[in-house]
Every structure is written in structure tokens, then in C-alpha cells.
Amino acid sequence: MAINESNLNSRIWLSPPHMSGHEQEFIKEAFKLNWIAPVGPNVNGFEKDIETYLDQESYATVLSSGTAAIHLALTLLNVKQGDEVICQTKTFVASVNPVVYLGATPILVDSEEQTWNMCPVLLEKTIKDRINKGKKPKAIIAINLYGMPYNVKQIHAISNQYNIPVVEDSAEAFGSQVNGQKCGTFGDFSILSFNGNKIITTSGGGALISKSETLKKKALFLATQAKEEGLEYEHKTIGYNYRMTNIIAGVGRGQIKVLDKYVALRQRNYNHYCKQLQNIDAITFLQEPEGFSSNRWLSCMLLDTKQTRDDLIKLLKNNNIESRPSWKPMHLQPLYKDAPAYLNGVSNNLYEKGLCLPSGSSLTEAELNRITKLIISYFD
Numbered sequence: 585m586a587i588n589e590s591n592l593n594s595r596i597w598l599s600p601p602h603m604s605g606h607e608q609e610f611i612k613e614a615f616k617l618n619w620i621a622p623v624g625p626n627v628n629g630f631e632k633d634i635e636t637y638l639d640q641e642s643y644a645t646v647l648s649s650g651t652a653a654i655h656l657a658l659t660l661l662n663v664k665q666g667d668e669v670i671c672q673t674k675t676f677v678a679s680v681n682p683v684v685y686l687g688a689t690p691i692l693v694d695s696e697e698q699t700w701n702m703c704p705v706l707l708e709k710t711i712k713d714r715i716n717k718g719k720k721p722k723a724i725i726a727i728n729l730y731g732m733p734y735n736v737k738q739i740h741a742i743s744n745q746y747n748i749p750v751v752e753d754s755a756e757a758f759g760s761q762v763n764g765q766k767c768g769t770f771g772d773f774s775i776l777s778f779n780g781n782k783i784i785t786t787s788g789g790g791a792l793i794s795k796s797e798t799l800k801k802k803a804l805f806l807a808t809q810a811k812e813e814g815l816e817y818e819h820k821t822i823g824y825n826y827r828m829t830n831i832i833a834g835v836g837r838g839q840i841k842v843l844d845k846y847v848a849l850r851q852r853n854y855n856h857y858c859k860q861l862q863n864i865d866a867i868t869f870l871q872e873p874e875g876f877s878s879n880r881w882l883s884c885m886l887l888d889t890k891q892t893r894d895d896l897i898k899l900l901k902n903n904n905i906e907s908r909p910s911w912k913p914m915h916l917q918p919l920y921k922d923a924p925a926y927l928n929g930v931s932n933n934l935y936e937k938g939l940c941l942p943s944g945s946s947l948t949e950a951e952l953n954r955i956t957k958l959i960i961s962y963f964d
């Protein structure tokens with residue numbers, strides 16, 4: 585193929601969708617059987633596929649979004665008006681908003697440097713302080729940010745000690761593991777997202793992972809308007825219209841076939857960046873702690889200063905390459921500035937100096953080289 589101007593400088597996205605080619609078979613089948621509804625063989629099949637992949641006693645309920653899954657998890661944990669729910673401050677806003685949907689208050693907790701996720705020391709301090717102030721938190725929302733698992737052992741030890749359940753937000757971590765156990769199986773409830781930018785996508789969608797068939801049934805009931813049994817359309821509780829459709833689930837069935845391949849490709853991106861940029865003192869990458877495996881949903885690096893980070897974003901943008909600052913923590917958001925927050929400076933530092941690089945599984949070697957060459961040129 586002739587190399588021309590346009591593909592030399594073609595747009596490189598941060599994390600674009602990457603179809604496997606299998607999706608349309610499942611969608612065609614749905615059309616053929618007229619399962620054009622939020623019920624059907626793809627819905628059940630995708631749930632089975634997820635359960636098989638997670639390889640634990642887990643029950644998947646596929647939904648319209650990851651946000652809906654968090655909302656249902658908190659509802660099933662009986663979070664109500666006036667309750668407090670602990671959440672990692674370093675995350676995307678969707679982790680926290682469902683707390684407010686339920687009339688509860690988010691209590692924000694900062695990160696540790698080893699995983700960029702919830703600091704166990706600060707978590708325990710927070711729980712003690714909230715109890716002293718008169719309210720025991722109802723739940724802990726722990727995030728596997730950018731695919732890096734949180735400190736599972738310590739966070740769950742604290743959860744057990746104080747008897748506060750964990751909602752594991754694995755929206756970014758499908759395919760990540762700790763000591764061979766898959767992310768999405770650690771929480772009392774766990775959630776996955778299949779939004780357009782995630783490691784596998786259904787265009788939009790999510791899943792709630794529960795630990796028993798009974799809980800799965802309850803989730804399904806709430807996700808389908810909480811209609812009581814029988815023909816009468818009788819309702820005793822508030823429900824939602826959160827079910828995934830059979831068409832969308834078809835996309836998921838085609839995507840999950842290649843999840844492990846996509847994990848390997850995203851890890852390849854990360855390894856490329858690490859290796860090519862290792863001699864630049866101003867750049868550091870987050871290493872996996874012993875036993876951890878990150879799907880490297882996004883490859884993120886820390887720069888020495890905010891100025892360097894901002895310069896690099898601009899340089900990449902001028903060369904038609906999308907990059908992004910690391911998530912702005914919730915305690916710095918206008919929306920959550922008044923929420924109680926237990927801070928140690930780690931998330932502020934990550935926000936100021938963190939840069940997410942293009943991380944799609946469809947990136948080519950040439951594109952990866954184009955990106956790293958540009959970054960190297962900045963420091964030369």
C-alpha cells in the first residue's frame with residue numbers, strides 16, 4: 585500500500601470501539617427470530633458467556649449501562665435516603681452519581697500510590713471517623729481504575745472487619761486479575777461496563793455481577809419495572825427499565841469471544857510505551873504489584889510537572905492524536921465539592937500530572953511508533 589499524507593497523519597483515538605467480525609452473526613440471528621426486545625437468546629447467551637469468563641460462582645445480569653448496574657447494586661444493598669456510601673474519589677463520575685440517585689451522601693476517599701486506587705489506611709480511618717460522627721457507612725464503592733485492580737486483600741479485610749459490603753466497579757477492568765482470580769468477582773456486587781470506549785463494547789451497556797441466583801433474580805426484577813408475578817401488572821416497589829436488549833447483547837456475544845485477545849493487545853500498547861519511553865526521567869508508569877494483572881484498559885503515564893503534561897497533550901493534539909488528563913477526582917468536581925472527603929494528596933497529584941495515551945486494541949505498530957516518536961521529540 586502506498587503511504588500517503590492522510591494515513592501518515594490519520595486520527596488516532598484514545599480508545600475506539602474494535603469490532604471482532606462476529607457481532608453481526610448474532611444480530612442477524614436476532615432479526616431472523618424476531619427477538620427485537622429486551623429479552624431473547626442473545627441476552628441469556630451473553631450472561632452465560634460472562635459467567636463462564638469470570639470462572640467463579642457469579643451470576644450476571646446484563647443491563648443498559650454500568651451506571652444502572654451500580655444503581656441496582658446500591659439498591660440491593662438497601663442504600664436509602666440519608667445513608668452514607670464510601671467511594672474512591674479518583675474515578676469517573678458514574679461511580680458516584682448513583683449514590684445521589686438514592687438520596688444518600690458520598691464519602692470520598694483518596695488513593696494509594698501502589699495501585700492508584702482506594703488507600704486501605706485511609707479507608708479504615710474514614711470508617712472510624714464516620715462511625716464516631718454517628719453513622720456507619722452502608723457500602724464501599726472500590727474502583728479498578730484504568731484496569732489496575734484495587735488492593736483486594738486489604739480492602740476486603742476492612743470490609744469484613746466492619747461488616748460493610750463492597751461494590752466493585754470493574755467498568756474499566758474486564759479481563760484484569762489478582763492471583764488468577766478475575767476482576768468482577770471480588771465485590772459483594774461487581775459491575776462491568778460495555779460503553780463505547782471500554783475494552784469490549786456493546787455500543788452501550790453494562791452488567792451487574794451477584795453472588796447468588798436469588799440476588800440475580802432480584803436484580804432482574806428491579807431492572808424490568810418490578811412487576812409482580814401474574815397477569816395483573818401489579819407493583820409494590822419502584823423498578824427501572826434497565827434491561828439490555830437482545831440486539832445489543834448480540835454485539836456483546838461477538839465481543840467477548842475476543843476479550844482475551846484485546847487484553848493482550850492493550851498490554852502490548854502499555855509495554856510499548858514503557859519500553860520506548862523508559863529513558864525519559866520525566867515519565868513514570870504504574871507497575872503491577874506482585875500477583876496483579878491489569879488489562880491496561882488505558883495506558884497512563886505520570887509526568888514530572890503539570891506543565892509537561894499539558895504541553896504533551898497539546899503536541900499530540902496538533903498531530904491529530906487524542907490523549908487525556910487522568911480522571912479529575914470527585915472532590916475537585918463542582919458537583920461534589922461539598923461531599924466529606926478524606927484526602928492524602930495522591931489523587932490530586934495523579935490528576936495534575938497524569939496523561940492517558942491512545943490505548944485501543946486496534947492500534948498498529950506504526951501508530952504506536954508515531955506516538956512515542958512524538959513524545960521523545962518533545963524531550964530531545
Ligand SMILES: *Cc1c(COP(=O)(O)O)cnc(C)c1O
Pocket residue numbers: 648649650651652675676678679727753755756776777778779788789790
Ligand atoms: C465507564 C465507567 C462507568 C459507567 O459505565 P457506563 O456503562 O458508561 O454507564 C462507571 N465507572 C467507571 C470507573 C467507568 O469508567
